[in-house]
Amino acid sequence: MRCRKMAEIGRRQFLRGGALATAGAAAVAVSGPEARAAVAPARVAYPANRLANIADLTVNEPLDVAYPDDDAPGVLLKLGHPVEGGVGPEGDVVGFSTICPHKGYPLFYNAEDRTLNCPGHFSRFDPEAGGQQVWGQATQNLPQYVLRVDDDGEIHAEGVDELLYGRLSNVL
Amino acid sequence: MAYKRQIDRLPIIPADAKKHNVTCHYCIVGCGYHAYTWPINKQGGTAPEENAFGVDLSEQQGAETEAWYAPSMYSIVKQDGKDVHLVIKPDQGCSVNSGLGSIRGARMAENRRSDVLGTQQQRLTEPMVWRYGTWQPTSWEDALDLVARVTARVIDDGDEDDLYVSMFDHGGSAGGYENTWGTGKLYFDSMKVKNCRIHNRPAYNSEVHSTRDMGIGELNYCYEDYQLTDTIFMVGANSLETQTNLFLNHMVPGVRGDTLAKKEAELPGELHAPARVVVVDPRRTVTVNAFEEVAGKENVLHLAINSGTDLALFNALFTHIADQGWVDAEFIAASTFQDGVAQPQDEQHPAALGSFEAARAACRMSLADAAAICGVSEADIAKAAEWIAMPKEGGARRRCVFPYEKGIIWGNDNYRTIGALVNLGLATGNIGRPGGGVVRLGGHQEGYMRPSDAHVGRPAPYLDRLIIGGGGKVHHIWANDHYKTTLNASEFKRVYNRRTNMVKEAMDARAGATREELVDAIVAAIEAGGLFSVNVDIVHTQIGQQAHVILPAVESGEMNLTSMNGERRMRLVEKYMDGPGSAKPDCLIAAGLAQALERVLREEGRDAYADRFKGYDWASEEDAFMDGYHANTGQIVTYDRLRAMGNNGVQEPVIGYEDGKLIGVKRLYADGKFDRHGREDKKALFCCGAWRGLQAPGKAAQKAGFRFLVNNGRSNINWQNWFLDKDNDFVADRYPYPFLEIHPDDMADLGLAAGDLVEVYNDVGATQAMAYPVETARRGETFMLFGAPSGTQGNVINAGTNELILPNYKQTWADIRKISDAPATVKHLSFKSKEYRMG
Numbered sequence A: 001m002r003c004r005k006m007a008e009i010g011r012r013q014f015l016r017g018g019a020l021a022t023a024g025a026a027a028v029a030v031s032g033p034e035a036r037a038a039v040a041p042a043r044v045a046y047p048a049n050r051l052a053n054i055a056d057l058t059v060n061e062p063l064d065v066a067y068p069d070d071d072a073p074g075v076l077l078k079l080g081h082p083v084e085g086g087v088g089p090e091g092d093v094v095g096f097s098t099i100c101p102h103k104g105y106p107l108f109y110n111a112e113d114r115t116l117n118c119p120g121h122f123s124r125f126d127p128e129a130g131g132q133q134v135w136g137q138a139t140q141n142l143p144q145y146v147l148r149v150d151d152d153g154e155i156h157a158e159g160v161d162e163l164l165y166g167r168l169s170n171v172l
Numbered sequence B: 001m002a003y004k005r006q007i008d009r010l011p012i013i014p015a016d017a018k019k020h021n022v023t024c025h026y027c028i029v030g031c032g033y034h035a036y037t038w039p040i041n042k043q044g045g046t047a048p049e050e051n052a053f054g055v056d057l058s059e060q061q062g063a064e065t066e067a068w069y070a071p072s073m074y075s076i077v078k079q080d081g082k083d084v085h086l087v088i089k090p091d092q093g094c095s096v097n098s099g100l101g102s103i104r105g106a107r108m109a110e111n112r113r114s115d116v117l118g119t120q121q122q123r124l125t126e127p128m129v130w131r132y133g134t135w136q137p138t139s140w141e142d143a144l145d146l147v148a149r150v151t152a153r154v155i156d157d158g159d160e161d162d163l164y165v166s167m168f169d170h171g172g173s174a175g176g177y178e179n180t181w182g183t184g185k186l187y188f189d190s191m192k193v194k195n196c197r198i199h200n201r202p203a204y205n206s207e208v209h210s211t212r213d214m215g216i217g218e219l220n221y222c223y224e225d226y227q228l229t230d231t232i233f234m235v236g237a238n239s240l241e242t243q244t245n246l247f248l249n250h251m252v253p254g255v256r257g258d259t260l261a262k263k264e265a266e267l268p269g270e271l272h273a274p275a276r277v278v279v280v281d282p283r284r285t286v287t288v289n290a291f292e293e294v295a296g297k298e299n300v301l302h303l304a305i306n307s308g309t310d311l312a313l314f315n316a317l318f319t320h321i322a323d324q325g326w327v328d329a330e331f332i333a334a335s336t337f338q339d340g341v342a343q344p345q346d347e348q349h350p351a352a353l354g355s356f357e358a359a360r361a362a363c364r365m366s367l368a369d370a371a372a373i374c375g376v377s378e379a380d381i382a383k384a385a386e387w388i389a390m391p392k393e394g395g396a397r398r399r400c401v402f403p404y405e406k407g408i409i410w411g412n413d414n415y416r417t418i419g420a421l422v423n424l425g426l427a428t429g430n431i432g433r434p435g436g437g438v439v440r441l442g443g444h445q446e447g448y449m450r451p452s453d454a455h456v457g458r459p460a461p462y463l464d465r466l467i468i469g470g471g472g473k474v475h476h477i478w479a480n481d482h483y484k485t486t487l488n489a490s491e492f493k494r495v496y497n498r499r500t501n502m503v504k505e506a507m508d509a510r511a512g513a514t515r516e517e518l519v520d521a522i523v524a525a526i527e528a529g530g531l532f533s534v535n536v537d538i539v540h541t542q543i544g545q546q547a548h549v550i551l552p553a554v555e556s557g558e559m560n561l562t563s564m565n566g567e568r569r570m571r572l573v574e575k576y577m578d579g580p581g582s583a584k585p586d587c588l589i590a591a592g593l594a595q596a597l598e599r600v601l602r603e604e605g606r607d608a609y610a611d612r613f614k615g616y617d618w619a620s621e622e623d624a625f626m627d628g629y630h631a632n633t634g635q636i637v638t639y640d641r642l643r644a645m646g647n648n649g650v651q652e653p654v655i656g657y658e659d660g661k662l663i664g665v666k667r668l669y670a671d672g673k674f675d676r677h678g679r680e681d682k683k684a685l686f687c688c689g690a691w692r693g694l695q696a697p698g699k700a701a702q703k704a705g706f707r708f709l710v711n712n713g714r715s716n717i718n719w720q721n722w723f724l725d726k727d728n729d730f731v732a733d734r735y736p737y738p739f740l741e742i743h744p745d746d747m748a749d750l751g752l753a754a755g756d757l758v759e760v761y762n763d764v765g766a767t768q769a770m771a772y773p774v775e776t777a778r779r780g781e782t783f784m785l786f787g788a789p790s791g792t793q794g795n796v797i798n799a800g801t802n803e804l805i806l807p808n809y810k811q812t813w814a815d816i817r818k819i820s821d822a823p824a825t826v827k828h829l830s831f832k833s834k835e836y837r838m839g
C-alpha cells in the first residue's frame, strides 16, 4: 500500500526533480502466449492473473498490485458503491495502472477525494469515473483493468483498456 | 463511460523511418516534436537495431523515456498520395519543452485527417459554392471566379471600403509568415483594405498598443529568464493551462530551485534563491495551486483582486516602489525619456506618455486606496512590492519577470493597465536583462509579415459593429469564427444571418442561371442590404454556415510553415503529409484570388487596376516565404538554413549567418535602447494613466444590474486546438459542454447539481453552460469556458471596448438559471477539483 510516507518521498523526489528509474525490479513472471510459430492474433493475449481476494480489500484503502506483469504497477480499490467497471458483490472494486500515461511517473492515491494524483506534472484521475483524467497532461484516461471475481472471491485481471505507459505492447 | 481507445499495442517506428522537424502548432509555446513516417507495409521490431530508438522495446521503459508514444501520437495519413504510418512525438532535444508533450500537442497525430482511421473527417476537401440550397463541391477555378467577379463589382482602385476582410494574423495552426504574407500582400498592397479585423478581435489593431507606444515590443525576453529570475509577477494568466510546457519546463525549475547552479554561473556576485511568485488573478487557478506545490505556499502570493482593478494595483505598486527608492535610477536616467510629457493623451493614446516623474505624478495611488479598490490587504500589496523590487541582501537589484495575458489584454482599460505594468518593469530595470522581461505570454504563435497597415488608421474601424450597422458588401473571412469567438455575438449573429440569407435566397432564386446572371442577382441582393460571404478555413465553421463560397485550406504539417514562439524562436515545420483533397496553403489561395481578380478586371477593361494584382506567381509556400519574410528581413533566412537549425531554430530578429548557423538575438533591448515606438532618441516612455474605474461603456451598469461575475477563458484541454477538438472523442468526452465554474453554495441557491445545464443571461444576450462546482471559487464569481462550439460565451459579452477597440471580455456580469438536469451525455463525468492534491 502506498502510505503517506511513500507519497512524501514521491513528492520530494519528483516535485523536487529527482532521478527516475523504471518501476519495479522484480523478475518478470508473465503467462503470455506460448512460444510457437503461429498466426499472430489481432490483439495481444492478456494473461488472467489473480491479483487479490475480495476479503483483502478495505473500503477506500488502495492495494498495490501489478498487471499484466511485475513491471506494470497498479492498484485495486474498493470504493464502497457501484462504479464504472466495478466488480464484486457490490460492483465497487476497480483496478488501474498507476504509471501516469503522461510521462510515466508513479501515481499516488488521495483517499480524501478519491483521486490518483501525479507528482510529475499535476495530473489527476478519478477511479470513481472509469479513470477519467479530472485534469492533466495525459492524452488518455487511466488504463483500467478488466476484472473478474470468482466464487471464492478471487479477483482476476484479464485485460486493460488503454495502452500502458512505457510499452508499445501491453503484454511484453 | 470514460473514453478509452481500447488500443493494446502500436506499430513500432523502424530504424529507417523518415524524421521531420515539427513545432507544435497549437499554442504560443511552440514545443519541439518529430514526425516519423514510414511505409504502411513496414514496421520496426523490438530489437534495438530494428527500431528508431535503438533500445530493446521488449522491456518496460522508464519514466520520461524517449522510446514510447501514446496512441494519440499515432495515425495513418497520406504522404505523396500513399498511406503511411505517422508518429508525432515530443523532442527531448528541443530547449523549449525538453521532451514534454501536453494534452494538446501530444494529440497532433490523432488530430490529423486520416481516411484510414476516420479522424477529422470534418476537414474541408474541395471548394464549395452555395447552389440549389446547399453547398456543392466545385473546382478552384469555378469558386475563385465567382469570388473574383462579385468582389470586382464592389471594389475599385482607391475605393475598396465595401470589401470587408476578417483575417488571422497569427503563426502556428494554419497561420505563419507564408500565409500572413499572402493575405497581407493581397489586401494591403494590391488593395488598401481598411475595413478589416483580426481572428480574435473586432478590429485590425494591436492588443498591446501601450507597450509598443512606450518603445517596448511585447515579446522581449527568453524563456530561460524564468530560470534566472528572483520573482515571477504573473498577471491575468493561467500558464499551467495555456502555456503548459513553458510553465512546466521553465517556470517550475526556476521556482523549485533546480536552476540555482545556473544562476550562480551566469549571474555571479549576487545572492540567489529559488524564485518567488506573485499571481494577480481574481480566480484561484490550477497555476496558483501548482506554484504552491513546487515553491511552498510561503513563496507564492496570490493577489485575488476584484475583477478589473489591476490598474489600481499596479499604480499603487509603482508608487510604493518609487517612494521606497527601489528603482533602477541608473537605467531610468540612461534609457528613458526625461522631460515631462512626450506624448499627450489624445484620441489615439488613451493615456499620456512621458518621463518617470511624470508617470509618478499621474499614477499616484496609496496602498490604502488600492487595497480598498482591489479588495486585497495593504500588507499583501506591500509584500508584492518587496518581492518585485526590494534590493536583495547584499544590495543587488532584484530580478523580476512580468508575464501577462488575456486577463488584462481583454480586461478593463487595456491601454493604461498594460502601460502601468510596463511602468513597473521599466522602473525596476527589468527589460532586456537576464531574469527580466515585461512580456505577453501569447495564445497562438506569431508569424506576422505584411505590408504596412497604416492606412487602416487608429482607432481602427470596429468591423463587427459596421457589419451590424449594414456596412460592407463582400466579406472575405480567413480562419475567423466570429460566431464562436466574438463579443456581442448574439446581435452579430442575428444580423449576419439575415444579411447573408438575403444573398442565399437570391442565389437560390437564380439556380441554373449563367455566371453573369448569377453575379447580377448577388449584386442586387448586396445592394438591397445583403452580404456576400467567402469563407477560407480548414473546417466548416459556424460562421461558415452562412458562407456562399467556401475555400479549403491546409494547416501546419500539410505545408511547410514558419512561425515564432513567445520568445521569438523561429522554426520551420516541415511538411510531412498531404493536405485533404485539393485544400491549399492560404498563401496560395490568396495568390489564386489575386490572379482571378487580375483576370476579371482585365476582362472588364480595368487594366490599370488589374496591374495591381500582379506578382503572385508562387509555385509553392516557399516562394511566398521568399517574397515576404526573406525579402523584408535582410534576406538571411531561407528554408534550408532554417531546416538545418532544427527544432531549436533561431530567436528573431535574425541578424546574421555564420559557420552554417543563423544568428539570432536572445533578448531584445539588451543595450538599453528602445525603438518599438519609432522614436529617434530610443528612449522608453512611461505611461501616465491614472485609475478611472470600469472604463468600457456599459460595464458598470452591468455590474450593478446582475448577480454573477461571468469571468471567462480557456482550459488546459480546450485551447488553441479546439477547431479540431470539436471532432476529437477524448476531448468531447471530458467536456461535452462548456463548464461554468461556480461555488457550491451558489449552486445550492440556484437549485443546481453538478452537470446541470444553466442559462447565463444578461442585457445583451444569453448562452448555455454546464455547472461545475468549485469550492475555491468566490461567491458570486463564476468562470465560463470561452470559445465552445456548444455554448458561445461571447453572447453575453457587451459591445463595449476601449478607445482603441480592444474588447473587454473579462468584466461581464449576468444572471444564471437552471434549464435542465444533467443530461445523459455528462452522467459519466468527474466533477472533482481540478487542483492537484497529494492527499
Ligand code: SF4
Binding pocket: B024, B025, B026, B027, B028, B029, B030, B031, B097, B100, B101, B102, B103, B104, B105, B106, B243, B244, B245, B246
Ligand atoms: S504547450 Fe503548447 S506548444 Fe507545447 S505541446 Fe502543448 S499546445 Fe503544443
Ligand code: FES
Binding pocket: A100, A101, A102, A103, A104, A105, A118, A119, A120, A121, A122, A123, A136, A137, A138
Ligand atoms: S508524468 Fe504524470 S503528469 Fe506528467
